[in-house]
Amino acid sequence: MTIEAEPITAAPTKPKLALYWAASCGGCEIAVLDIKEKILDVDAAFDVVFWPVAVDFKVRDVEAMDDGEITLCLFNGAVRTSDNEYMANLLRRKARVLVAFGSCACEGCIPALSNTTTRRATLDWAFRDSPSTDNPGDVRPQTQTVTEFGTLELPEFWETVRTLDQVVDVDYYVPGCPPQAHQIWAVLETVIDILQNGKPLPPKGSILGAGDKTCCDECPRVREEKRITGFVRPHEIIPDPDTCLLDQGILCMGPATRSGCGALCVTVGVPCRGCYGPAPNSKDQGTKMVAALSSVIDSQDPAVIEQILDGIVDPVGTFYRFSMAKATLGRVNLEGSSPGDTEREEVGL
Amino acid sequence: MAVAFEQEVSVEQPQLGEWQPRIVAFLCNWCSYTGADLAGISRMQWDPSVSIVRVMCSGRMDPTFVAKAFELGADGVIISGCHPGDCHYQEGNYKTLRRVHLLKRLVAGFGISPDRVRLVWVSASEGDQWASTANDMAREIRTLGPLRLQT
Numbered sequence: 001m002t003i004e005a006e007p008i009t010a011a012p013t014k015p016k017l018a019l020y021w022a023a024s025c026g027g028c029e030i031a032v033l034d035i036k037e038k039i040l041d042v043d044a045a046f047d048v049v050f051w052p053v054a055v056d057f058k059v060r061d062v063e064a065m066d067d068g069e070i071t072l073c074l075f076n077g078a079v080r081t082s083d084n085e086y087m088a089n090l091l092r093r094k095a096r097v098l099v100a101f102g103s104c105a106c107e108g109c110i111p112a113l114s115n116t117t118t119r120r121a122t123l124d125w126a127f128r129d130s131p132s133t134d135n136p137g138d139v140r141p142q143t144q145t146v147t148e149f150g151t152l153e154l155p156e157f158w159e160t161v162r163t164l165d166q167v168v169d170v171d172y173y174v175p176g177c178p179p180q181a182h183q184i185w186a187v188l189e190t191v192i193d194i195l196q197n198g199k200p201l202p203p204k205g206s207i208l209g210a211g212d213k214t215c216c217d218e219c220p221r222v223r224e225e226k227r228i229t230g231f232v233r234p235h236e237i238i239p240d241p242d243t244c245l246l247d248q249g250i251l252c253m254g255p256a257t258r259s260g261c262g263a264l265c266v267t268v269g270v271p272c273r274g275c276y277g278p279a280p281n282s283k284d285q286g287t288k289m290v291a292a293l294s295s296v297i298d299s300q301d302p303a304v305i306e307q308i309l310d311g312i313v314d315p316v317g318t319f320y321r322f323s324m325a326k327a328t329l330g331r332v333n334l335e336g337s338s339p340g341d342t343e344r345e346e347v348g349l
Numbered sequence: 350m351a352v353a354f355e356q357e358v359s360v361e362q363p364q365l366g367e368w369q370p371r372i373v374a375f376l377c378n379w380c381s382y383t384g385a386d387l388a389g390i391s392r393m394q395w396d397p398s399v400s401i402v403r404v405m406c407s408g409r410m411d412p413t414f415v416a417k418a419f420e421l422g423a424d425g426v427i428i429s430g431c432h433p434g435d436c437h438y439q440e441g442n443y444k445t446l447r448r449v450h451l452l453k454r455l456v457a458g459f460g461i462s463p464d465r466v467r468l469v470w471v472s473a474s475e476g477d478q479w480a481s482t483a484n485d486m487a488r489e490i491r492t493l494g495p496l497r498l499q500t
Contacts, residue, residue, distance in 0.1 A: 116458075160499075160500070282413065283413075284413050284416055286416075286455060287411070287412035287413040287415070287416045287452070287455070288411075288412075288413060290412040290448060290451045290452050290455055291411055291412050291413070291448060293451060294444055294447035294448040294451055295444060295447075297447045299447070300433065300440075300443045300446065302446065302450065305446065305447055305450050306450060309450055309451055309454060312451075312454075314458075315451070315454050315455045315458055316455060316458035316459060319455065327459070328413070328416035328417060328419070328420045329416050329419060329420070329456070329459040329461065329498060330420075330459070330498040330499045330500045331499045331500065332458065332459050332460050332499075333459065333460035333461075333498075333499045334460055
């Protein structure tokens, strides 16, 4: 009589989840944890195989994986350095579904505002000119430093900040700076549902966890189609709590921004800054904002229009605060886009 | 061969092999397009580097169109509508006026000369006005040179 050996059954493998941060502030990571106790549901449904901010797996662990072994990768942060690019390519290979998570990965966000200046100016400010810098020898980071212990390496710092989909193929987008917790949970819940119940995936390129209207649609304030005679900055007035901020002359990006946040900022009296990216069916947030603002200016006289427009301190930085890397007109060229173009300072009309 | 109109503004004869600008013109259906049509019927010559896109009103001209034109290789953009007060839709051209003023500031912020965007008013009877606008813009863009967007 033989005793049959019990077959060795591997524990059922769970789908694998990776989260990574490239050029980002870490806010997206916090936002994932903002789903609170539901993070336990995420842990129950997924095997977290890579998440530098929370778990101790190394890049070499990812490199050792098979291609396509990771089921889902939420990639936040823009692509600013050679290391960011390397990780974007690595995770694209290893993950079956790659999601551009948060505004930096989708549109460039705050890091991409340095596309309005040059690499040199950014480094000068960071290592020499900013008041808090104490660097009398003007020491700059080098990609290679030879020490007695060997050669140390730093990634290369690029001239232009790029979005994830400007570097690798991206399957889905979750906008927001950061994406709101209820939206993150809605996305993860959908993914779990798809994995466990075999539901079909949404079409490639879909924007998940956001609305399909503009921020104005969610805004509780009353819009009266008023015309304004001047722009004010938020600290200059105490805004009326119930009427449209744009009607009150405050530059609010609501008309050119995708809905999905629940109108968080405008509800508490702060103008929309545009973090959910361009509105549906538009690719360029800035030019849409030009169209929207031109409708509220109350003048037909060129001189008066100019005077009113002087109230907009920095059109490029304001209209493209979150989408500079995706601007149709490209990065800002301080030398002028051709030999004949004027310097940026000499704005003449 | 076309006979030059007597009030004809001279069309610059570009040298063979010389760089030619590409200029996109958004003309409103009611005044400016008809004006350009009149220029053609009257056999006025205007610079061949200007390509016309007809829109129903200059107010239809979304600033996104201008950015897209530059992205696709235009070196200059002309926007032309009815004279102030004459808009077929009452005030579409006033909207355009405000848009272009703000758009020029935006374009300048990107390091692109605001002279590459030009707003003009051309009525249906101003064929000569259209021809001189097109020629003038082409001359200006030839001076500025090709637009190279940085990516």
